[in-house]
Amino acid sequence: MAKISGNFTSPKKHRFHCELLAAYSSLPDEAQPGAALVDATYAAPDQNLDDVIDFAEWRDRNASVNTTGLFVNSLPAGLALNERERLHLYMHYLGRMAGRQVVA
Amino acid sequence: MVDVLDPEPESECGGADLATVAETAISDLGSVPAVDSQFPLGMVLPLIRYVRRWLSGRAPDAIGEQPAVFVFSEYPRIDRETQKAVPHSHLYANLAHDIQGRVHFSSAQLKYASSIVVGFDSLDAVQADLAGRGLIERPTAIILPDRRVLLWCPRGVADEDTTAEFEIPDEVADVTQESVERALRHFHKRHAEVPDPDLEFWKDPGRFVPGADLERTIQKYLHLVLSSWFCDSTVIKEATFKAGRIDLVIYAYLGTDAPLVVACNLELKVLKSKHYCDHPPSASRCSRAENEDAIIKGVDQAAETKEELKSPVAFLCCYDVRDTDDESIMACVVAAAARRNVFCRRYFMYNSKESFRRAQPESTYKETAAYRQARRNRRSASPSS
Numbered sequence: 001m002a003k004i005s006g007n008f009t010s011p012k013k014h015r016f017h018c019e020l021l022a023a024y025s026s027l028p029d030e031a032q033p034g035a036a037l038v039d040a041t042y043a044a045p046d047q048n049l050d051d052v053i054d055f056a057e058w059r060d061r062n063a064s065v066n067t068t069g070l071f072v073n074s075l076p077a078g079l080a081l082n083e084r085e086r087l088h089l090y091m092h093y094l095g096r097m098a099g100r101q102v103v104a
Numbered sequence: 105m106v107d108v109l110d111p112e113p114e115s116e117c118g119g120a121d122l123a124t125v126a127e128t129a130i131s132d133l134g135s136v137p138a139v140d141s142q143f144p145l146g147m148v149l150p151l152i153r154y155v156r157r158w159l160s161g162r163a164p165d166a167i168g169e170q171p172a173v174f175v176f177s178e179y180p181r182i183d184r185e186t187q188k189a190v191p192h193s194h195l196y197a198n199l200a201h202d203i204q205g206r207v208h209f210s211s212a213q214l215k216y217a218s219s220i221v222v223g224f225d226s227l228d229a230v231q232a233d234l235a236g237r238g239l240i241e242r243p244t245a246i247i248l249p250d251r252r253v254l255l256w257c258p259r260g261v262a263d264e265d266t267t268a269e270f271e272i273p274d275e276v277a278d279v280t281q282e283s284v285e286r287a288l289r290h291f292h293k294r295h296a297e298v299p300d301p302d303l304e305f306w307k308d309p310g311r312f313v314p315g316a317d318l319e320r321t322i323q324k325y326l327h328l329v330l331s332s333w334f335c336d337s338t339v340i341k342e343a344t345f346k347a348g349r350i351d352l353v354i355y356a357y358l359g360t361d362a363p364l365v366v367a368c369n370l371e372l373k374v375l376k377s378k379h380y381c382d383h384p385p386s387a388s389r390c391s392r393a394e395n396e397d398a399i400i401k402g403v404d405q406a407a408e409t410k411e412e413l414k415s416p417v418a419f420l421c422c423y424d425v426r427d428t429d430d431e432s433i434m435a436c437v438v439a440a441a442a443r444r445n446v447f448c449r450r451y452f453m454y455n456s457k458e459s460f461r462r463a464q465p466e467s468t469y470k471e472t473a474a475y476r477q478a479r480r481n482r483r484s485a486s487p488s489s
Contacts, residue, residue: 015140022137026213028194043119063118067125070117074129076355076364076413080344088136093128097121 019084023091027098034098035091040067064090130364133355134338147176147212148245148256148270152332154196154214155247155254156272161199171224172203172247174210174217175239189218204249207233231261247272265301269294273333279354279367281417281447287333288421291326292451296423298460299453305425308384309455312377312427319374322423323351326372330354338364350409368417371406373398375433375450377426395426396436399448403437407444422450429454429463 027035036042040063068086072079081089137149151174159167189209192198196214205224210217224230227246234240241260248255252272259266271290299309304321307313315321327341330352338355351372355364375395381387402420410418420441422434429452441448454460461467 019140022212025211026215038119040118040120045119047119061116063116063120067117067120070120070122070125071129071133074126074363075133076366079340079353082342084140085133085136089128089132092132092135093120093125096124096128 016083016087019087020091023088026088027091027095031095031098034101035094038094038097038101040064067093133340133364134336147243148254149328149332149335150196150213151210151245151247152254152270152272153335155203155249156335158199158203159249159252159272167249168204169248169250170205171227171230172205172249173207173222173224173230173234174245174247175207175234176212176243176245177209189220192217192219203247207237227255234261268300270329270332273335279334279337279356279417281368283334284330284354284368284370284417284419285447285449287330288326288419288449288451290333291329295325295329296322296451296453298457299455305453306455307380307382308387311384311387312425312455313384313387314374314376314378314380314425316380316382318376318380318423318425319351319372322374323372326370326421327352337367345409345412348405348408350405353409353413353415366413366415368419369406369409369413369415370419370421371402371409373402373420373422375399375422375424375426377428392433395433398422399434399437400440403441403444403446403448406446410445418446420446420448422448424450424452425455427455 024032024035041047044063068090071086071089072081075081155172192201192208194215195201195208195210195217201219203219205221206219207222208217208219222233224233230246231240234242234244239260240262243259244257244261246255246257246261247253254270254272256268256270257263257266258268261267271294295303296305299306303325304315305318307315323341327339331339334354340353340355341351343350343353350369352370353366354368354370356367375398376390378384378387379390399420399422402422406418406420409415420437431450434448434450437448454463
């Protein structure tokens with residue numbers, strides 16, 4: 001219990017949660033429910049029905065985090081993104097993907 | 105905070121759609137909030153962008169004098185006061201809505217909003233209306249559309265000391281030397297020239313002690329101003345390149361399918377008489393040589409970045425919190441900056457409204473013996489001037 005409360009009072013984690021919620025709340029209404037379903041880990045081709053979704057707890061691989069590292073490939077050479085920018089861009093990506101599925 | 109990650113192998117990215125990842129990076133980088141979600145000034149930027157687009161769709165004679173009021177709330181749809189209000193879903197996309205003469209209750213990103221027609225004949229009427237609704241302490245933005253001005257009251261309309269004024273830029277400004285220069289002058293005049301207690305530029309202005317990490321604080325606010333000024337461009341702060349970290353880079357956005365193009369890079373430096381100290385009376389002096397060294401480094405950094413990024417325009421902006429407004433310190437880089445095509449600008453920051461007033465050309469203070477004595481004292485006492 002002490003560990004949990006310690007985690008939740010960590011300023012860094014609190015900032016992360018605030019940013020995560022701010023990024024999620026900026027998605028269009030219709031895209032919000034489906035955003036999790038198009039997440040890179042959840043939608044991985046090797047993810048079978050009824051499998052536990054593993055965000056790098058057992059495997060040393062987190063496809064969602066890795067995807068946030070791809071954004072820089074499309075930006076001018078040398079430009080780096082900070083954690084907040086990658087998080088918001090990833091949420092924009094989920095919004096786009098989920099929005100397309102709604103239209104389809 | 106900036107992580108330089110090696111790009112991930114695409115095979116490690118699960119079910120990611122790589123084309124959409126690329127499209128998102130190019131199209132949406134400009135709409136990533138400029139500051140942390142908890143930073144209250146960040147609320148203003150989406151509103152400035154919205155109002156600029158709203159104004160650009162209207163003829164000048166169709167814009168009246170009525171203010172538009174936006175009260176920010178985390179739960180704009182369930183406020184007791186808003187139950188009789190008209191709801192607006194995705195207000196940021198609704199340019200047909202007439203914002204004037206209304207009080208809006210809005211989420212920070214303008215996604216959820218509702219509004220009530222009130223009609224105001226003055227700013228006092230706005231204050232009275234919000235007081236009547238019990239909203240006088242809520243973060244509020246008042247738009248004066250005919251003057252293209254946004255008044256930002258982070259602690260509510262009753263707290264005039266913390267009210268900041270932002271200009272809503274005209275039609276999208278291209279990023280040029282002249283337009284960047286105008287934006288920099290605007291930032292200096294409105295936010296930096298005299299102390300604003302809310303902006304933490306000073307630790308102890310009376311002793312000329314700057315705030316902690318002043319360069320970064322200025323960068324944060326300048327980033328916001330440039331983002332609102334060039335709101336169709338992308339302004340990045342603390343970008344990491346081979347030449348090192350760059351304070352601010354402005355990218356022109358040329359469309360979804362076009363790559364982002366560097367339009368301007370800016371290097372920021374602070375010139376000071378005293379170093380920051382938690383206990384201001386103990387603050388140590390900063391020598392003229394230290395300040396000159398910062399300016400010389402700044403020109404080098406700006407020039408190297410300009411070259412690496414093939415940036416058409418490079419600025420070195422020196423924010424001067426010394427005890428004397430003295431341009432001669434920039435002489436050490438005039439030739440080098442001209443040779444390397446870096447525009448060097450110095451912006452003096454007065455330590456009080458009174459010293460600002462006294463420095464104006466028409467000030468009668470300049471005719472007094474006290475002024476002449478103070479000048480003599482400063483010349484003989486200050487090693488940094």
